[in-house]
Amino acid sequence: MNEWLIAATVLAFALIPCAAVSLLAAPPHGLAALEIAGVLVSTIMMLLSEGFHRQPFIDLAVVLALMALVGSLTFARLMERHL
Amino acid sequence: MSWRHVVATVLLVAGGGIEVLAVLGLCTMRDVYDRLHYVGLAGFGALLIAAGIVFRESFSLIGDKALLVGVALVLSGPVLVHTTMRSMLIRERGDWREGIEQAAEDDER
Numbered sequence: 001m002n003e004w005l006i007a008a009t010v011l012a013f014a015l016i017p018c019a020a021v022s023l024l025a026a027p028p029h030g031l032a033a034l035e036i037a038g039v040l041v042s043t044i045m046m047l048l049s050e051g052f053h054r055q056p057f058i059d060l061a062v063v064l065a066l067m068a069l070v071g072s073l074t075f076a077r078l079m080e081r082h083l
Numbered sequence: 084m085s086w087r088h089v090v091a092t093v094l095l096v097a098g099g100g101i102e103v104l105a106v107l108g109l110c111t112m113r114d115v116y117d118r119l120h121y122v123g124l125a126g127f128g129a130l131l132i133a134a135g136i137v138f139r140e141s142f143s144l145i146g147d148k149a150l151l152v153g154v155a156l157v158l159s160g161p162v163l164v165h166t167t168m169r170s171m172l173i174r175e176r177g178d179w180r181e182g183i184e185q186a187a188e189d190d191e192r
Contacts, residue, residue: 003092004095007095007132010103011102014103014106021109021110028115028167029115032109035122039102039126039128039156040125042152043152043156046129046133046136049145050136058148059148061148061149061152062155065152065155065159069163072163073163073166076163076167076170077170079171080173080174
């Protein structure tokens with residue numbers, strides 16, 4: 001296990017508090033947690049790609065970074081009045 | 084151990100530390116507006132880790148795309164925070180401008 005995979009594991013554990021805030025707190029707080037979780041998961045994909053030297057994972061990180069932005073913006077817009 | 088490896092490891096630790104700090108901030112703050120500050124911080128952690136990958140790999144396919152992800156996360160952070168805060172203000176007050184003029188008058192006094 002190299003240092004990149006260790007960092008990916010640490011950041012994977014950091015997702016647990018984000019999930020807890022999303023599940024237990026009010027929806028606006030959950031959106032903030034979701035936004036941070038999107039950054040964390042994109043970073044984890046980058047770290048896995050470097051740790052395993054597998055190029056497809058970095059493509060996932062690129063797509064996920066963009067989709068996390070679009071998803072969070074959509075939730076923010078919906079949360080104005082509907083959620 | 085080459086100097087590139089050392090620099091990459093330092094950047095990795097710094098970036099990971101910033102991301103963990105962002106999660107700790109999310110957990111310790113109680114107000115949603117305080118919590119949103121840490122979204123931008125997490126993006127900078129991702130950029131540092133991407134810089135670490137570039138230092139180790141140089142400008143390879145993985146290095147280039149890691150840098151792209153890091154820059155995208157740093158740039159998207161303020162956009163996300165601004166949009167989310169605006170939405171929260173509309174949710175609470177009906178209009179995000181409400182109260183701004185009063186606050187400006189208070190500042191002038």
